[in-house]
Amino acid sequence: MIGGYLQKANSIPPRLGVFQGARPRKGWRQMALTDVAIRNAKPGAKAIKLADGAGMFLLIIPAGGKLWRLKYRIDGREKLLAIGAYPEIGLSEARKRREEARAMIAQGQDPSREKQREKVRSRIQAADTFTAIANEYCAKRKRDGEKGWSPATPEKFF
Secondary structure (H helix, E strand, C coil): CCCEECCCCCCHHHHHHCCCCCCCCCCCCCCCCHHHHHHHHEEEEEEEEEEEEECCCEEEECCCEEEEEEEEEEECCCEEEEEEEECCCHHHHHHHHHCCCHHHCCCCCCCCHHHHHHHHHHHHHHHHHHHHHHHHHHEEEEEEHHHHHCCHHHHHHH
């Protein structure tokens, strides 16, 4: 009998943490990813997750893509933030983005929602810029005198 477990032939007590699927003991740290390990990782028949720590992992999909993801909880819900693809976003940049996202979580903000809001802001800003340039161009063409538009042309645009 070892630690309250009966010893069976070819078995190891589960509290020793040696059997498959064991979690590391409290206080043990999982080794962080290295660039060499990421480059050498090959896709399999199913998606593979390589953990880096603090909720970040590299998802290797069967098609061959390597995608950075961050798993976190906010308001009692588990969420997943897409950080980027591996060759474009290196290991150090992914870790930097992870820390930025964790800082947002600590402030009570949802990184996924903030990312969506930033996309919407950039689309609105890009649309406003084009509108402003187009209006300026049309006003200039109206003022040009001889080389300006005929009176009917601006009516087509406005």
